Amino acid sequence: MFKFLKGVVGGSGTGPKDLPYNIGEPYPAAWGSWTHHRGTSKEDGSSVSIFSLSVSSSQDGHLAAGRNGVKRLRTVRHPNILSFLHSTEAEISDGSTMKQTIYIVTEPVMPLSEKIKELNLTGTQRDEYFAWGLHQISKAVSFLNNDCKLVHGNVCLASVVVTPTLDWKLHAFDVLSEFDGNSEASNSAMLQYEWLIGSQYKPMELVKSDWGSIRKSPPWAIDSWGLGCLIYELFSGMKLSKTEELRNTSFIPKSLLPDYQRLLSSTPSRRLNPLKLIDNSEYFHNKLVETIQFMEILNLKDSVEKDSFFRKLPNLAEQLPRQIVLKKLLPLLSSALEFGSAAAPALNALLKMGSWLSTEEFNIKVLPTIVKLFASNDRAIRVALLQHIDQFGESLSSQIVDEQVFPHVANGFADTSAFLRELTLKSMLVLAPKVDEEPAIRTNTTILLGNIASYLNDAVCAEFVMLVTGIMALSATISYYDMTEISTRILPNIVVLTSDPDGDVRTKAFQAIDQFLFIAKQHHEKLITGDTNETAGAGVPSIAGNASLLGWAMSSLTLKGKASEHGSLASANATTTPDLTISNPSSGSYDTASSAVNISDQPRPSSPTSTDGGWGEADSGLLQEDHDSDKEGWDDIEPLEEQKLPSLASIQAAQQRPVVPQKSQNTSLSQPKTAATRVSKAADEDDLWGPVAVPAPRTVPHTVNVQPAAPKEADGLWGSIAVAPPKTTSRPLKTKASAALDDSDPWAAIAAPPPTTKARPLSLGRGRGTKPASARLGAQRIDRNSSGS
Numbered sequence: 001m002f003k004f005l006k007g008v009v010g011g012s013g014t015g016p017k018d019l020p021y022n023i024g025e026p027y028p029a030a031w032g033s034w035t036h037h038r039g040t041s042k043e044d045g046s047s048v049s050i051f052s053l054s055v056s057s058s059q060d061g062h063l064a065a066g067r068n069g070v071k072r073l074r075t076v077r078h079p080n081i082l083s084f085l086h087s088t089e090a091e092i093s094d095g096s097t098m099k100q101t102i103y104i105v106t107e108p109v110m111p112l113s114e115k116i117k118e119l120n121l122t123g124t125q126r127d128e129y130f131a132w133g134l135h136q137i138s139k140a141v142s143f144l145n146n147d148c149k150l151v152h153g154n155v156c157l158a159s160v161v162v163t164p165t166l167d168w169k170l171h172a173f174d175v176l177s178e179f180d181g182n183s184e185a186s187n188s189a190m191l192q193y194e195w196l197i198g199s200q201y202k203p204m205e206l207v208k209s210d211w212g213s214i215r216k217s218p219p220w221a222i223d224s225w226g227l228g229c230l231i232y233e234l235f236s237g238m239k240l241s242k243t244e245e246l247r248n249t250s251f252i253p254k255s256l257l258p259d260y261q262r263l264l265s266s267t268p269s270r271r272l273n274p275l276k277l278i279d280n281s282e283y284f285h286n287k288l289v290e291t292i293q294f295m296e297i298l299n300l301k302d303s304v305e306k307d308s309f310f311r312k313l314p315n316l317a318e319q320l321p322r323q324i325v326l327k328k329l330l331p332l333l334s335s336a337l338e339f340g341s342a343a344a345p346a347l348n349a350l351l352k353m354g355s356w357l358s359t360e361e362f363n364i365k366v367l368p369t370i371v372k373l374f375a376s377n378d379r380a381i382r383v384a385l386l387q388h389i390d391q392f393g394e395s396l397s398s399q400i401v402d403e404q405v406f407p408h409v410a411n412g413f414a415d416t417s418a419f420l421r422e423l424t425l426k427s428m429l430v431l432a433p434k435v436d437e438e439p440a441i442r443t444n445t446t447i448l449l450g451n452i453a454s455y456l457n458d459a460v461c462a463e464f465v466m467l468v469t470g471i472m473a474l475s476a477t478i479s480y481y482d483m484t485e486i487s488t489r490i491l492p493n494i495v496v497l498t499s500d501p502d503g504d505v506r507t508k509a510f511q512a513i514d515q516f517l518f519i520a521k522q523h524h525e526k527l528i529t530g531d532t533n534e535t536a537g538a539g540v541p542s543i544a545g546n547a548s549l550l551g552w553a554m555s556s557l558t559l560k561g562k563a564s565e566h567g568s569l570a571s572a573n574a575t576t577t578p579d580l581t582i583s584n585p586s587s588g589s590y591d592t593a594s595s596a597v598n599i600s601d602q603p604r605p606s607s608p609t610s611t612d613g614g615w616g617e618a619d620s621g622l623l624q625e626d627h628d629s630d631k632e633g634w635d636d637i638e639p640l641e642e643q644k645l646p647s648l649a650s651i652q653a654a655q656q657r658p659v660v661p662q663k664s665q666n667t668s669l670s671q672p673k674t675a676a677t678r679v680s681k682a683a684d685e686d687d688l689w690g691p692v693a694v695p696a697p698r699t700v701p702h703t704v705n706v707q708p709a710a711p712k713e714a715d716g717l718w719g720s721i722a723v724a725p726p727k728t729t730s731r732p733l734k735t736k737a738s739a740a741l742d743d744s745d746p747w748a749a750i751a752a753p754p755p756t757t758k759a760r761p762l763s764l765g766r767g768r769g770t771k772p773a774s775a776r777l778g779a780q781r782i783d784r785n786s787s788g789s
Contacts, residue, residue: 016090016092016101016103018088018090019086019088019103019105020041020042020043020086021039021040021041021042021048021050021086021105022039022040022041022042023037023039023050023052024037024038024039024040024050025037025038026038027110027111027114028114029111029113029114029158030051030111030158031154031158031159031171031172032062032158032172032174032196033053033055033062033066034051034052034053034066034172035051035052035053035054036049036050036051036111036161037049037050037051037052038050038108039105039108047108047164048085048105048106048107048108049105049106049107049108049109049110049161050103050104050105050106051103051104051106052101052102052103052104053066053101053102054092054094054099054100054101054102055099055100056097056099056100057100058100060100061193061195062196063100063102064193065174065175065193065196066102066174067089067102068173068174068176068192068193069104069172069173069174069176070087070102070104072173072176073104073106073171073173074087076144076148076150076173076176078139078140078143079139080136080137080139080140080143080167080168080169080170081140081143081169081170081171082106082107082109082161082169082170082171083106083107083169084104084105084106085105085106085107086103086104086105087102087103087104087105088102088103089101089102089103090103106171107163108163108164109161109162109163109169109171110161110162111158111161111162112133112157112160112161112162112168113157113158115162115166116234119321119323121321125320125321127253127286128286128287128288128289128320128321129166129288129321129324130234130235131283131284131286131288131289132168132288132289132292132324133160133162133168133234134168134227134230134231134234134283134284135278135284135289136167136168136169137155137160137168137170137227137230138227138274138275138277138278139274139278140169140170141155141170141220141223141224141226141227141274142220142273142274142275142278144176144223145179145218145219145220145223145273145274146219146220146273146274146275149178149179149181149219150176150177150178150179150219151176151177151178151179151190151191151219151222151223152170152172152173152175152176152222152223152226153175153176153177153191153193153194153197153222153223153226154172154175154196154197154198154201154226155170155223155226155227155229155230156198156201156226156229156230156233156240157230157233157234157239158172159171159172160230164327165327165328165331166323166324166327166328167328174193174196175191175193175194175196175197177190177191177192177193179219180215181215181216181219189209189211190211190214190215191206194206199243200229200240200241200242200243200245201225201226201229201240202225202243203221203222203225203268204266205217205221205268206222213268214268216269217268217269217271218268218269218271218273220271220273220274221268221269221271222268223274224263224271224272224273224274225263225264225271227263227274227277228246228260228263228264229246231252231256231260231263232245232246232248232251232252232260235251235252235253236248236251237251246264249261253283255281255282255283256281256283259272259277259280259281259283263277287316287319287320288320288321288324291313291316291320291329292328292329292332294309295329295332295333295336296332298336298341298342299341303343306342306343306346307343307345310342310343310345310346310348310349311345311348313333313345313346313349314348314349314352317329317349317352317353322356325353325356326353326356326357329353330350330353330354330365330366331365333346333349333350333353334350334365334366334369337350337369337373337381338369338372338373340376340378343380344378344380344381344383344384345384347373347381347384347385347388348384348388350366350369350370351366351388351391351392353366354366354392355391359395362392362395363395366392367392367395367396370385370392371396371400371404371405373385374404374405374408374409375404375408379415379417379420382408382412382420383419383420383423386409386412386420386423386424386426386427387423389427389430389431390430393427393430393431394430396431396434397434398434398435401431401434401435402434402435405431406431406435409424409427409431410424412424412427413425471494471497471505471508471509471511471512472508474490474494474512475508475511475512475515478515478516478519483519483520483523486516486519486520487520490516491513491516491517491520494509494512494513494516495509495513497509498510498513
């Protein structure tokens with residue numbers, strides 16, 4: 001009967017054989033008479049800690065104190081107090097004697113003294129980590145003293161343990177007792193097991209056993225003294241051996257010293273409350289503490305605070321102790337993302353931290369969270385996942401992709417967001433090898449894309465790009481087609497392209513036809529010889545440029561605006577192009593430093609043989625203009641080409657005007673008398689561009705008559721090919737004799753006539769007729785008679 005009651009009080013089981021945990025190697029340090037063992041669960045192998053206390057007599061006071069500690073640890077719950085899992089008490093044979101042994105099973109922890117040696121932190125990182133640990137222990141002590149009206153009695157380095165996530169937790173509850181402040185007149189012992197406390201850790205009133213004074217003191221008086229002892233042992237790196245050593249403050253950080261001295265006040269009533277230590281101490285205000293605190297109360301933060309925090313977190317994580325980031329912040333971040341309390345930018349921080357892990361650790365700690373996020377309904381999360389899929393795609397197994405990832409990614413093809421649809425398409429480059437095992441499926445996919453090309457938006461799929469890349473795709477996948485498909489579906493469609501207006505398309509078409517005809521001839525010869533072995537594509541001459549075909553040739557939707565709104569160059573191989581210098585009508589001069597655009601300096605578009613991973617943007621060789629200005633008169637300007645300027649006939653056709661016979665090409669071009677757009681000096685000296693260089697524009701008068709002293713403005717660079725004027729009856733432009741046309745100018749005959757309205761001509765506004773010209777300085781005379789012309 002006695003053994004039964006003892007088992008009920010002590011816990012489940014009657015001995016180590018009934019303990020559902022395996023007892024491992026002990027740590028070298030533990031509090032009091034306890035031994036701290038590593039352990040694992042027999043059920044699932046998870047790690048635990050097992051504390052054991054053995055005594056030779058059932059009357060030993062340590063046994064009673066140990067039972068008190070088990071009862072207190074089981075009933076007191078707090079995030080910064082060691083979590084209780086299981087306990088039991090048994091008689092263990094130790095040779096010729098039997099010993100009473102208590103076992104307490106808790107979450108896996110490690111003695112703080114051992115963890116400090118393992119981390120080996122120094123300087124600021126050590127102080128930040130100590131600040132975080134002291135913050136946690138102070139909260140635990142404050143909870144006991146202020147909320148539960150309990151006294152721990154022996155707060156010190158040995159009573160603190162550390163979890164795998166580097167959190168500090170308080171344990172060693174053998175001395176724990178209620179604070180009996182109502183019986184101030186009583187002189188009986190309030191702490192029944194205070195004899196377990198080392199004399200070096202006792203405040204003076206406890207050394208003297210002055211229980212009356214203790215009862216008159218606040219509940220935190222004894223434990224505040226213990227916090228001071230813990231601070232000393234932390235920063236000195238030595239175990240406290242006598243009370244006098246607490247006077248040595250050379251190890252204590254200056255920001256913590258005032259609070260340290262108040263914790264160790266000789267007057268119990270004046271000792272600092274642990275709650276105020278947390279709230280007021282300057283020492284706890286550092287990056288690590290503030291970051292972890294923000295993460296722990298993430299649900300209470302608004303979306304703006306979250307977004308700002310997570311955008312800064314990747315850079316902040318590099319400044320914090322690496323082990324604390326990986327063992328503390330990373331689990332918090334994974335949990336926040338998994339349960340929806342973190343914003344989409346948190347994924348960047350998660351992947352940044354995950355990059356510091358080994359492949360095995362990444363697959364265990366990060367990948368499961370990422371896989372779960374694919375099922376999220378948050379569009380921002382889905383976009384972030386697809387944008388960074390190349391960073392974790394290789395770690396995804398085919399089974400995970402097929403069962404948990406691809407079904408959710410496929411929904412992006414039907415999403416209303418064009419950007420998300422584009423990212424979904426790009427993600428197939430990473431996911432396709434893990435989804436499709438049949439080459440025929442990929443072949444038919446290529447054919448499908450060719451069939452639906454006519455239905456794609458011109459802004460996304462330009463006809464030229466689709467034709468060229470489509471032919472190259474067929475050539476690159478030639479080994480996947482049988483003879484029937486080649487003869488009935490592929491060759492008939494490619495032959496049509498041999499008459500395409502674009503030379504590049506025709507060239508690629510002829511090259512592809514040669515390849516497929518080679519296959520057809522091989523097939524014919526095998527039929528004659530009776531060889532039925534299908535080796536399609538064997539020995540087929542390859543086309544240069546098809547080796548790394550899958551480089552994206554179309555402009556990404558991530559660019560501002562549509563592809564059709566961006567200017568482009570007609571040739572990617574231009575080597576010499578004159579500088580373009582745009583005039584500034586308001587100043588009457590030309591700013592060659594800020595307005596000149598050297599087309600030859602622009603980056604060239606990537607070759608189809610690029611090995612940049614397939615996501616190179618096609619705009620790398622484009623001459624981009626501001627989107628607002630694209631709709632103000634520049635849409636009709638044709639791109640310049642190498643060695644091929646717009647012919648006279650094409651310019652006249654663009655203006656829809658009758659063809660005017662061109663004067664001799666040998667006529668020397670007159671130079672403008674005022675500041676005007678000029679071809680760069682380097683271009684002037686180039687023999688290649690000499691005969692066909694863009695002629696300097698001639699000087700033309702304004703549409704309004706001004707005083708002779710007023711400076712004349714030069715015709716804009718694009719005046720010769722400006723948009724045709726409105727079809728209205730207009731009178732000849734009134735000009736003065738000094739502004740007569742130069743007969744030697746070959747461009748005079750085809751110059752665009754001035755508009756018949758009162759609006760400013762395009763030549764006065766850099767090709768844009770919508771912006772008013774800035775006011776001229778000085779008096780001006782306006783000819784009222786010519787205002788209507």
